[in-house]
Amino acid sequence: MDDNHLIEELRNGNEDVIKYLYEHLPMVESWIQANNGSRQDALDLFQEAIIVFYRKVREGDYSHDSRISTYLMAICRFQWYTILKKKTKQQESFAQINLFSGQDTGNSSGEPKISQEELSLPSRESYLKNAIEELGEKCKAILEAAIFLNLKMEVIAQRFNFANAQSARQQKLQCLKRLRNKVSYEYVMSLD
Template sequence: MKRTKKQLAYYDEQKQLLTEFCQGNEKAFSKLYHYYYGFVENYVCKNNGTTEDAQDVFQETLIVFLEKLKKDNFYLTASLKTYIIAISKNIWLNSLRKNKKTTIYSITNSENSDDSTDFNQKAIEIILSTDFDTDLENEKSILEKFNDYFSHLTSHCQNLLSTIVEEEKTTEEIQKEFGYTTRNNLHNQKYKCVNQLKKVKALAESKL
């Protein structure tokens, strides 16, 4: 999948951050906390949790993430934000299930979300859907499974869904970047790509 210079710079920055985090760099930890804790806190607090719960979840998330980073075969194909949120959501959903608290809301506050946030949120929820296995003890995590499915999509769908999920762009910006004449055309293509992802997932599961 071809990346733009901006995307390549973004991934280089992520790679450097992960290297420093894996080495125990305190500044790297602070950056991860600054960039991503707010998303985790918002999600946990909207789902029967407290700020203290969110802090515990984020700490556990970083522990799980660090363990994965140290594996020789680890490869980050989703954005760092998406990966960390996936682990956090996974941890908190398991906690809710153990305590039988199952009312789940979006990661972002829909009342305050603008068009771009809503557009990205729908894509994120597809990726983090509980249709994917949410048991951390299983052989593959949610994101690892998703990455397997994602790699079988057409290059156009990979590019489109990656841009929707990983970049802070409005619908209009994405529409212009991909050359769609109307917003409806963009949403239709996203719908087709999501359906393609679902078919890949169904095919993979039928072989189990």
């Protein structure tokens, strides 16, 4: 599918065209594999790059003349360098520990270290997520469009059949109020 066509479709909310983006995945895979990564790493990075791309397009903020593939590749490259650097840091700390225990690290795959915080993530995560999930479908859709996709109120008004941007905003604020009422201020503020 032609790049411009794909962007146009995506901008109009036709998400299905995302599947065509995966045609660029093999390119990312071979690059990541040549740079000490696995196919799974490549897929993860690629999905993240799609999310960045998708949001830019939906927000109407995508303006690149180079091909989508070039753009996705550049994001993956950038992210992978960032991750490699973090991995190296972790391996350094592994190496230090293992120096004393006299063992080889043998951890070339760079399995990330898990901290206590990460192990206890789910309960923290699920608290707010459950509250969001409990909202009505319409509220969820509005919050997703307004906050996650950062769509303009005018666009939301059109999509959800509100009279105007102002009433769309009022609906958004109503939904947020419902969400606030579902959760405890003290608990939310104690997170992170």
